Amino acid sequence: MEKPLLDWYRKNKRLLPWRENKNPYEIWVSEIMCQQTRVEAVKPYFAKFLSALPTVKDLAQCPQERLLKLWEGLGYYNRVRNMQKAAQQIMELYQGELPADYEALKKLKGIGIYTAGAIASIAYGIAVPAVDGNVLRVISRVTEQQEDIAKPSVRRRIEQEIQKMIPKEYPGDYNQALMELGALVCVPNGQAKCGQCPLAGLCQANAHGTVDQLPVKSRAKPRRVEERTVLVIQDGERVAIRKRAPKGLLAGLYELPNTKQHLSSQEVLELVKNMGLVPLHIQSLGEAKHIFSHVEWHMVGYHIRIQQLEKTRQGNMIFTDSEEVQNKYAIPSAFDAFTGYLKGGDGAK
Ligand code: SF4
CATH class of the missing domain: 1.10.340.30 (Hypothetical protein; domain 2)
Structure with missing residues (x-):
């Protein structure tokens, strides 16, 4: 051979x-x-x-x-x-x-x-x-x-x-x-x-x-499906990101704010208000899927325009401009379907 x-x-x-x-x-x-x-x-x-x-x-x-x-x-x-x-x-x-x-x-x-x-x-x-x-x-x-x-x-x-x-x-x-x-x-x-x-x-x-x-190969366990709602929150120039927990999936990386389950636009507006922000406008960004080795995220996205913030931090969120997001913060490809909306500050992809 x-x-x-x-x-x-x-x-x-x-x-x-x-x-x-x-x-x-x-x-x-x-x-x-x-x-x-x-x-x-x-x-x-x-x-x-x-x-x-x-x-x-x-x-x-x-x-x-x-x-x-x-x-x-x-x-x-x-x-x-x-x-x-x-x-x-x-x-x-x-x-x-x-x-x-x-x-x-x-x-x-x-x-x-x-x-x-x-x-x-x-x-x-x-x-x-x-x-x-x-x-x-x-x-x-x-x-x-x-x-x-x-x-x-x-x-x-x-x-x-x-x-x-x-x-x-x-x-x-x-x-x-x-x-x-x-x-x-x-x-x-x-x-x-x-x-x-x-x-x-x-x-x-x-x-x-x-x-x-051939080859004979046993099937891997089916992946767990998790529904998530992903938020592109912008106050004019800046967008919100946050750091993930130091342990677990995508540990220590940055992400767009998101939550478990699929939420309606009304529920998203409530959630954003509970974050201490003032939403002015909301727009659906459609659905996306990301497959990890053991879990699948089935996501829905929303773009939310909020009232201008004085601060650069709110709760666990960092408000930064899209250029800085691109150059400085590692955002995993799981969010690719929505990170395109960070450009331009007007929600346009
Ligand atoms: S099965 Fe693979 S190794 Fe065998 S002849 Fe075909 S291509 Fe070559």
Whole structure:
């Protein structure tokens, strides 16, 4: 499997900024970003992050609000918080260089088996596997694995199989070739392009016509649905935002004021009055949905124009201008459907 796979990879791999050199820090950043977003979408975030924080030291020392702002739009903010903790560990223990040691990498905050394997093999040429969802799919089809790949024991077995196969000279290319094959050719949902696959001749699922049934994967629990009402509150120039609690979903980020359940415009006006504000005009902004890993927000939005405030704070709300919201405060993409209304100060999107 090694030769056809590596030949295919060298001809077909995508040109990605983090593949241009083998900088361990850049590989680490790209791996964490790619765990949550499509590779194409990651490129601009990667460029922005690296230009703001080009070294482990910069990441370790970055003020948290700025860090979260740099991560804005990528979601899973705990990942970047953990990256910063790991960067601080690297400064303390390894003088700012990611250790060229698989076991030591796994001990860093937020670096699991997969990420440690990717950094160790790609940046340092250490022959260890890096098994992500793409690799699990490819291997379970090639070997016609009938067990549930969501089980840790099955994943471990696949890692052990790759450990035996991985070439000592090219572990990074080998791992990336498996990932790339899963991303471009051995794709899910009945779309596998077996006719273009370098492994077609030895693939058991291809031989037995079971490609569409593999991998076997248990269904995740259904997500909880939460109804919310989101408020775009403006007093002329300024808009209201507030900081979320330090723990739980979207911890410590900024948000548009919102409340559980779908409220009518009358109920929203009452709510705004109870906040100590004087509403002048209300307009519905329609519905939106945001999906997190375990919960879905089904939202309705309202734009509320209020009487001019003297203060910049009211209760737990901060009143600030839309430019400052854009440049300074990290607002999660869950609110994307409504943050467009912050521009212009007149509720226009
Ligand atoms: S032959 Fe088809 S199922 Fe087998 S590895 Fe290639 S793309 Fe995947």
